[in-house]
Structure formats: C-alpha cells, structure tokens
Amino acid sequence: MSTTFRNYIDGVPVDASDGRTLDVVNPATGDVYATSPLSGAADVDAAMAAAARAFPFWRDTTPSVRQRALLKIADGMEAWADELLAAECRDTGKPLHLTRSEELIPAIDQVRFFAGAARMLEGRSAGEYMKGMTSIVRREPVGVCAQVAPWNYPLLMAVWKFAPALAAGNTVVLKPSDTTPASTVLMAGIIGSVLTELGLPRGIFNVVCGDRETGRLMVEHPTPAMASITGSVRAGTQVAESASKDLKRVHLELGGKAPAVVFEDADLTEAIEDLVVGGFFNAGQDCTAATRVLVHESVHDEFVAALAKAAADTRTGLPDDEDVLYGPLNNADQLARVSGFIERLPGHAKVEAGGHQVGDKGYFYAPTVVSGLKQDDEIVQQEVFGPVITVQSFTDEAQAVRYANGVDYAPASSVWTKDHARAMRMSKNLDFGCVWINTHMALVAEMPHGGFKKSGYGKDLSAYGFEDYTRIKHVMTSL
Structure with a gap:
C-alpha cells in the first residue's frame, strides 16, 4: 500500500x-x-x-x-x-x-x-x-x-x-x-x-x-x-x-572536492582504511568525501594497488545487510551522472576498480578507483558525488598544495604524514574550511563545518x- x-x-x-x-x-x-x-x-x-x-x-x-x-x-x-x-x-x-x-x-x-x-x-x-x-x-x-x-x-x-x-x-x-x-x-x-x-x-x-x-x-x-x-x-x-x-x-x-594528501612517510595501511570509508561512505554523496587522493610519487604505485584491492573488497547492498558500507545512489539522475563521469574518462586514465552499476534493481554503483589522471581532467575538477576516488601523484609539498587547492570547491581536506611540522605547514596552506590530519570525515557538534570558494x-x-x-x-x- x-x-x-x-x-x-x-x-x-x-x-x-x-x-x-x-x-x-x-x-x-x-x-x-x-x-x-x-x-x-x-x-x-x-x-x-x-x-x-x-x-x-x-x-x-x-x-x-x-x-x-x-x-x-x-x-x-x-x-x-x-x-x-x-x-x-x-x-x-x-x-x-x-x-x-x-x-x-x-x-x-x-x-x-x-x-x-x-x-x-x-x-x-x-x-x-x-x-x-x-x-x-x-x-x-x-x-x-x-x-x-x-x-x-x-x-x-x-x-x-x-x-x-x-x-x-x-x-x-x-x-x-x-x-x-x-x-x-x-x-x-x-x-x-x-x-x-x-x-x-x-x-x-x-x-x-x-x-x-x-x-x-x-x-x-x-x-x-x-x-x-x-x-x-x-x-x-x-x-x-x-x-x-x-x-x-x-x-x-x-559542493565539495576534498583532497587527501598522502606523503611518503604516512602509514599507508591506516590511510587506506580511513580513505575507503571517507571516500565511499554514503556512496560518496558527501561534500567532504575523500574524492581526490594525492599521493607522493615514491609510494604511488604501492598505494594505488592497495587502494584498488580495498575498494574491490568493499560492498554495497541493501539496508538490512550489516556487511555493506553503503547503499545505492539516491536517484536515477544521480546514477546517470556518476556513470557519465566514468564513460567520459580520458584515454590516459585507468579504472583500477569498479566503474560500473551493480545489479539490475535500484541505483547501486561499485566502489571505484581511477588513476593516471591530470589536474585539468573533468573528473578531478568537477564534483562526482558518487563512490569514486581519483588518485594523482605529486613530487613535493609545493606541488601537493597546488594540486589540492587547484579546484573550485573547498569544504574539507586531509593530510597524511608523521611529520608534525609538515602537517602544520599543510594545514596553513590548504585553502579549505577543514583540514584533518591523519584522519578524514570526523565531525563533532562543537566544531564548525563549512567551506570556502564555491x-x-x-x-x-x-x-x-x-x-x-x-x-x-x-x-x-x-x-
């Protein structure tokens, strides 16, 4: 009824x-x-x-x-x-x-x-x-x-x-x-x-x-x-x-396009565990979702391989399934939007995991990881609002800051490093309403939430x- x-x-x-x-x-x-x-x-x-x-x-x-x-x-x-x-x-x-x-x-x-x-x-x-x-x-x-x-x-x-x-x-x-x-x-x-x-x-x-x-x-x-x-x-x-x-x-x-900047000294296992949740929770339909991961070139390949495996092991499914991390996209238009970003990927991009709808009922989309991207690619610059994590490599701290700040959206960001001084420099230089250090997407009632720019x-x-x-x-x- x-x-x-x-x-x-x-x-x-x-x-x-x-x-x-x-x-x-x-x-x-x-x-x-x-x-x-x-x-x-x-x-x-x-x-x-x-x-x-x-x-x-x-x-x-x-x-x-x-x-x-x-x-x-x-x-x-x-x-x-x-x-x-x-x-x-x-x-x-x-x-x-x-x-x-x-x-x-x-x-x-x-x-x-x-x-x-x-x-x-x-x-x-x-x-x-x-x-x-x-x-x-x-x-x-x-x-x-x-x-x-x-x-x-x-x-x-x-x-x-x-x-x-x-x-x-x-x-x-x-x-x-x-x-x-x-x-x-x-x-x-x-x-x-x-x-x-x-x-x-x-x-x-x-x-x-x-x-x-x-x-x-x-x-x-x-x-x-x-x-x-x-x-x-x-x-x-x-x-x-x-x-x-x-x-x-x-x-x-x-909107959001939150970067997660992972330096070579970061605990990669911990970072991947957190960023899988930060990127895929609520099917990535979150302005603070960890949609853009920027990884130091020295650990890039290792990180991408481990992140792709973690994504493949992540499940989407029905509300009463306690083993799933997230459910469907909210509506048919949103499913078409997310699918469109993947369909329009440039030739230099590589889908490391996911990249497809799941099942023939509802609006489920697989946990997706895309590598090989350039800073001006559409999927890097525009909000996907879906379970899609992009990965780029950087050479040094200055380039990491340029890449991180080089988008129109700025609600949140995160930095992954064991170097306290570097973490403080990054928190100063990242142009976002929130900077998390060695975590992502934690919110409390006592602290403000809100972005800069668009x-x-x-x-x-x-x-x-x-x-x-x-x-x-x-x-x-x-x-």
Missing part, C-alpha cells in the same frame, strides 16, 4: 492546496512507494504566514524555554528512533546499522548541543566608548528562516538547519528534498507534539514538501529574513541571486553556526 506524506503547516498535516503530488522512490529497488505534496505559492504563503505569526512569541521567550523545547525534541527523536531510522533508510537505501550510529545518534546529540547553546550567547560587555554614553550589544534572532535541506543526509541536514535557528529564537519553514521527505515529515510531527505539550505556537516549525520551484518560491518570498540551503553550487548560486533581490541573509553549504559561506554546527542565525544590534544610552 502506498504511503502519503503531507506538509506540516501551523501544526496541521495538510496536502498541497491544489492537490498536486510527487512520487517518492525507494532507491534500493527503483520502485515508487509513496507520494508527497508538490507545494505551490499558496502552500508557501500559508507556511510563511504561520511562521511569521509565531515569531514574536518565540523571539520573546527566554533561552531557558527554547532550551527546554529542544531538549524535549531530542527526547522525542530518541523515543521515535526506530521510526526515524526506517523512514530515512527507505528514502535513501542506506545501511540501517550505520545510519543509526553515524547519523541518527549524532543528530540527536546535535539537537542537545544547540539546546545548550541557546543559553550561551556571548557579546562584548557594556562600556563607555564615548564620554557620557554607555553602549551595549544585543544579539537577536533574524526572523523567519526559509531552509532547504538536501537528499544525501535528509535527517542530519534538517537538524543542522532547524536546531540552531530555533535555539536562537527564529521560526522555520523547512523544505526537504523531493526525493527524501519521509524523516523530515515525521520530525515535524515530533516537534509539533513538543510545542503543543509546552503550550507554544505550532507555527514555530513548518515543513513544506515540493521540488526546486517550491524552494525558489520560499527563497523569493518576502517574509523570510534569511535563506539557508545545502545543495549543489548551481542551486546555491540561484538562491544567492534570488535572495539578493530583497537582500535576504543567505547561508550556503554547497562551497559557500556560513558555518554549520558549533557556536559559529548558532551565531549565523542571529543579528547584532548596538544600543547606546546617555548617562
């Missing part, structure tokens, strides 16, 4: 006002299993109006009230963990055991982190900077936030958006990806129950399902003071352009991510 998802506006589950729907496909099978609303202008208007009505009340609550609400939301997520996990894995095809440990549990923890952050806003102390005048600095919520979450980590990215926004006193209209609405719609019900229990306006948090046009309507709507999106560079550029028409604040977390601006997680959802006001009074 098909499932029907609904929008969640002012605490009420509702269909799109004109009755339009989208099919939701299980990527592990390729079969349609549900429908969700294809929301239009009337639905966006209704959600924005609900958020705007709720904002004055929520803005004027104390941090302790917002903390209590977020802590109860985290408790609700814990109570509904099995249902959230099932919803997430049905929409994404991800392995259940890894999604629980690596996504669901961290998501709950991150809600609790921002619950604490709600009571820890800091500013300069009051003081006299002009004779006869005292100045203070207020931090305030920005207002209604229009937020668009991606399909690669639907639940986790929703948390990264709504938790800091709510903690700071903003109200939210959130749109999940059209391919992955399930966990966000379920989350809306959890949050709505908490708001009702605490006697708070249910319009504080709203969910509107739909496609790119729905997202555009949200960003261009006159009500939000801020637009936040996690997605492709193309989508981020369109959001920035749309938001510029009325000077909305914009928070962008976009990977966008603004930070997720940490106190910095919290502050992004506030504005600063100077108040001066005569003595």
